[in-house]
């Protein structure tokens with residue numbers, strides 16, 4: 001365990017340093033992504049304003065505000081696209097350079113993702129999060145989020161992160177079969193923003209469709225931790241959604257392992 | 273140390289057709305093209321050997337190296353490196369080997385070189401003391417510290433290659449694979465790299481497998497060479513034997529005042545052999561006569577005597593066929609044997 005940590009820590013640290021080196025592009029990204037959160041904020045406020053109902057899809061207007069911005073906070077620490085790194089490595093042929101070293105390729109990617117996660121947590125996430133809490137108390141007149149909810153949220157987010165990167169690793173394996181993965185990345189982003197509840201809370205969907213979502217890993221990526229933060233799950237339901245996350249971590253871990261074995265067997269390294 | 277047993281590698285890819293129509297056609301057709309890059313190759317390499325693995329472009333050298341390093345899985349046959357099957361036990365194998373692909377780097381592009389070495393230290397689980405020792409030695413032979421703090425992407429090709437070689441050697445591997453380690457380097461750097469390889473080999477008994485298109489690399493480093501052509505092994509043995517077997521020609525150049533005395537004269541007739549065993553070329557400007565002959569059939573004194581019986585010779589130069597010529601002949605498939 002200690003040894004593993006020592007081997008992979010440099011990957012995380014490097015990524016952290018690298019991210020810091022490209023600050024300018026990062027702040028641009030931050031502004032653009034927050035911009036889309038504000039669009040959805042105004043959209044939802046208009047929707048709530050035009051209806052007499054107090055809650056929509058089980059969320060009050062104030063809860064919707066929290067939902068929108070916590071989705072932002074969560075996705076910036078969860079959706080770290082390691083499949084882009086895979087495709088970059090495939091195109092540049094640097095997968096081979098990973099294979100000649102006694103390291104696990106997936107672990108090195110996940111370590112890099114952890115580095116990115118730490119950075120994104122420190123820079124946009126926590127600021128937006130604090131901003132949101134301040135807004136809640138001063139403008140919306142609500143209480144601060146309870147500490148137990150925060151802890152559960154963080155726990156759930158870590159699992160969300162693992163589910164996302166393990167899934168994305170499997171997805172990235174496509175890069176070994178088609179060199180043109182860019183189009184698929186766009187499709188994946190669109191699908192996830194829909195299926196993980198980034199665009200619309202999943203509770204807005206009809207019962208039948210929600211049942212289908214229950215069997216997909218995507219709801220565990222963003223929707224689950226945000227709803228935990230909102231305190232929407234209690235008791236056995238809470239335990240259920242958390243265990244479901246654990247199950248997804250395990251399943252995707254095994255799946256990635258199987259795929260990687262298949263891929264390395266028929267791996268084609270370009271160039272040389 | 274390394275055993276390669278009946279190894280083959282076949283690449284299968286979808287057939288591509290030219291143009292837009294072709295792209296559409298490609299979508300629906302299931303035609304495959306296959307290319308046998310390595311065809312049933314076997315060899316055994318002992319500890320401490322430096323083996324030159326040569327062949328023309330596309331002969332299958334890199335493919336073989338990739339299979340021995342565990343990057344590619346052979347279609348047939350198996351490799352054993354130090355008792356380990358590289359493609360099945362990739363991580364264990366990776367602990368024991370160092371690899372340099374001249375065409376690309378294993379270093380972290382954006383980071384200072386020193387960082388890459390720190391990472392490698394952790395990856396290979398090298399103790400502080402061993403690391404210090406290695407670094408002192410590597411710096412001595414490769415002069416790494418002069419650019420140690422610079423990001424890898426700012427290094428010149430020669431510096432990068434030295435850095436890559438250093439990185440491949442940091443954990444003192446038992447086997448070192450070098451795929452074109454001197455490509456694009458100037459004469460001085462080439463020389464340094466060769467010296468470094470030699471020193472490592474002598475000091476640690478490191479087994480080295482080297483592919484190259486530079487004949488000098490082979491002449492200076494390799495005691496043994498393996499030649500492959502079109503995926504097949506066509507020669508495996510010492511350098512001398514290669515020269516003996518394929519370098520059957522010898523050339524004697526003689527400076528002669530009255531060169532016109534040789535006009536219309538067939539030297540092979542004078543020597544009493546068939547014309548294919550002995551050919552001559554007159555260079556009027558330099559006043560020289562070049563005689564190329566089969567060294568198994570004719571002796572140098574015989575040739576010189578024959579020439580001197582016709583005219584006075586002022587200067588004589590005897591040349592073995594150069595290795596480059598031999599290799600060229602092998603690549604062009606026009607060798608006698």
Ligand SMILES: Nc1ncnc2c1ncn2[C@@H]1O[C@H](COP(=O)(O)OP(=O)(O)OP(=O)(O)O)[C@@H](O)[C@H]1O
Nearest residue numbers: 268272283307309328329330331332333334335336
């Ligand atoms: N991924 C691949 N798909 C299809 N064919 C391939 C692939 N990789 C290599 N080949 C083919 O296999 C043959 C051997 O390639 P290889 O790279 O081993 O040659 P090489 O001996 O290293 O040549 P060079 O001296 O030019 O580096 C070539 O004909 C090459 O086109």
Ligand SMILES: [Mg+2]
Nearest residue numbers: 272333334451
């Ligand atoms: Mg090659």
